[in-house]
Amino acid sequence: MAIPVVWIYWIFSLTVVTYVSAFIINRYREYGFAALVAFYTIYLTASQIVAARLIEFDLGFYTFFAPAAVFLYPFLSQAIDMINEVYGERKTHIAIIIAFITQVLFVIFIFMTNSLSPAPFFAYEDAWQGIFSQSIRIIIASWLSFLVFQNLDAYVFAWLKRKYPKQVFLRSASSDVISLTFDSLIFVVLAFYGVAPVVPLIIGQIVAKNLIGLLDTPWFIWYKRYLEDNPVTDRQ
Template identity: 85%
Template sequence: MTFPVVWLYWIISLTVVTYVSAFIINRHREYGFSALVAFYTIYLAASQIVASRLIEFDLGFYTFFAPAAVFLYPFLSQAIDMINEVYGEKKAHVAIIIAFLTQILLVTFILMTNSLSPAPFFEYEDAWQGIFSQSIRITIASWLSFLLFQNLDAYVFAWMKRNYPKQVFLRSASSDLLSLTLDSLIFVVLAFYGVAPLVPLIIGQIIAKNFIGLLDTPWFVWYKKYLEKKS
């Protein structure tokens, strides 16, 4: 069986972001928060754009359908955990608000450019408008679920850290599991009601997001150990 190239991209991107973030925090702690917020924001913007594409997700033993953002959205929970771990819960909530404000700008820019008349030789206007008109709805649905469940993630992670300070894997995995599961329920209903079958997408989202969210947890553990080793 051929190794899907998507996992190669996934491993490389996650490794680079984790290492670069830890490196910046250790060498220049005052810039670490800004770096993590930058990564967090691009994760959010990219996940909202690619969410309009529905994909076949093949685990090898089971195949289901989900928005392409399932490969990216768990990175949001990973990034907010990375912020929370080093800079605390308050800074995590600040990062969520900053990322949310950037998404308002993203939608504004899409609406702004979509209002312009296309060139007469541009052959893809209908496809463009179809994709990005749907993306607006997806983005709004994502806003609501994002604000609710990323803040929930930050709260649960901080609570777990206070009560189980040595359980690094547990606090990241458990906060991600709760937020990603609830987010999937709300997001799919708001984004795809009347457009696509909801139950398969909800199941697909929950399985895919939590599967990928669990897979990326060892990178968080590595991040924590790297910080402790260099401190």
């Protein structure tokens, strides 16, 4: 049975970022935080864009529909865990604030450019406006759910690391499941309550996000072991 192309892209991108992040931290620790925040921010920006595309999510025994961004949300949790593991909870919350500010700017830039008149020969104006003209309600729901689920992830991860320092899988998987579940609940209710059936949307997002979130846990374990096997050094 052929592997769906989406999983090839998913595995390749997660592998590259995990290795590059660990290498930079090991080789140039002073640049590691900046590198991880950069990856974290591009994940977040990309998820805001691809969330506009609804996809069919086929588990083999059950099919449901969800935003395409469900493939990227676990990347966010993975990146924030990678920051938390090396730089601690305080810097993790700082990374969340930085990423949030970039998303506010992103939306402002979209609104700014959408206010301009399109060229008469630009044939994709309707499609462009359809994708990038999000309602204020959805934007606010997205921002609030992001702030809650990412800060919750950071707190739970740090707490589990202090409580069970040897249990790498536990702190990564548990923080992801808890935060991604809260994200689905908060976002769907705030964005679609009263205008769409929220229960099916919540179930679809929770199942998809947590399934993919658990699948990326081995990469975090690899990241942790790489850093343990290659003690951090500061080389110029």
